[in-house]
Amino acid sequence: MQSSQPYDVCLILEGTYPFVSGGVSTWVHNLIRALPDIRFCAVSIFPSKKETRELKYDLPENFHLAQIVYIHEYDLGPAGTASRRQQRQHVAAIADFHHRIKGGDFSQFEKIVTLFQHPEKSGLAVHNLIHGKKAWSFLVEQYGPEDNTVSFIDYFWTFRFTHLPVFKLLGAPIPRARVYHTISTGFAGMLAAMAKHVHQRPMLLTEHGIYTKERKIEIAQAEWIYVAGGERVRVKKDVNAFQQLWINMFESLGRMTYQMADRIFTLYSGNRKLEISEGADPEKIEIIPNGIDIARFSTLKPAIFDEAEKSKTRFKVGFVGRVVAIKDVKTFLRACKIVALQMPSVQFFILGPTDEDPQYYQECKELVKLLRLGDGVIFSGRINVMEYYPKLDLLVLTSVSEAQPLVILEANCAGIPVVASDVGSCRELIEGRTRNDRMIGPSGIVTPVADPVGTAGGIIRILSDPKTREQMALAGRERVRRYYQERDLNRKYDAIYKQYMSKEEI
Structure with a gap:
């Protein structure tokens, strides 16, 4: 859908929709589909053309992919005409x-x-x-x-x-729109700040995960950044001078995005605190939790356990997510081994794309062999979660960084208990955010980050006790019904967009 008229909303996206699946991309896709009267376009930022894959989503009629910017493909060209x-x-x-x-x-x-x-x-x-x-x-x-x-x-x-990536972005053309909405800080945030200046229109920011924090984790682990002495064994608290240059850049881009944004939206209170610590104005920030379509997930499994469900001894445990380092699949695999030694009838599924970090995927497969898990662990690749949720007895999330994971909301809504690492909003999704929310009861167990023993313990505790498993399943359904309905999120963004679309030029 192209037009000579300005689009209503231009989304500025980095490494996500529509070429990469995942929680953020799904959020973007669902929002576009839920607001058919809003004309969306997008600028997608990727490192290079080899990083761009086939479309992972059927693009809605009210969406146009206006441009892809490859920040690591630059031609210095000849000298300029400046004196x-x-x-x-x-x-x-x-x-x-x-x-x-x-x-x-x-x-x-x-x-x-x-x-x-x-x-x-x-x-x-x-x-x-x-x-x-x-x-x-x-x-x-x-x-x-x-x-x-x-x-x-x-x-x-x-x-x-x-x-050089910054120089590439600074010269990139920007489509005309009434509102610019970036879904992260970083390079996308910088491009949105540019758009605000070039076209004199409002700029909005929604952060799922805190971009600067996630880049720090990646930089601390990166092998492509020069390290004096060549020693790289684990994530360290201290970083070298060259890693610090990258961190400084992303911190600066984050602070600039916060300053330039007219409004900042985030998913939970923990994110808000981090944004303020990084320089965001507290008055600009509003918390809008993720939501899901409960009608889509709530009927996937029976709400009440029958006798067969209560007495079952064979279980299916799923890890739903991309096979990448930040999801810490290796901790999940080590937990699988511990569980398998005590409950050999448990089958484990890793449900998500394996092509985003082929080296990490290969390392995970080698770890399965090393742990002698054999056919007990299945890498499914890209799947339709709707086909797997009815089969799962438990969902596990071992990420080292998350915001407000949609997979926990989906599992809760479907009546599947969850074991998740204590990152982002996982604790409040599982145990409740407010006093009334906590009174519903836990829908799973929260464990320390990178803790295979704790993760295994949570899995065993839930699968070994049918009463606990049923109570957690019911609690998850009730929590989503009360606090995390997608229609509420869509109504809020519809009102926000229309408010800023109607503003005069800034």
């Missing part, structure tokens, strides 16, 4: 911007955007920001040779790898 004086001014403007953002001042961002968005007037070329004496002097100044003890050559390449 030497202009080139000095360009480098000076970028140097001034770098200096100011260290103190949380992003006031010069609009000037930088204008330089990149109108190169025919400014004569700016990325080539001049990477090559030449002025660019070199700027780089050396940023390095600080008087005080810096790390390798300059490694700093040189790290600087390029962190800045």
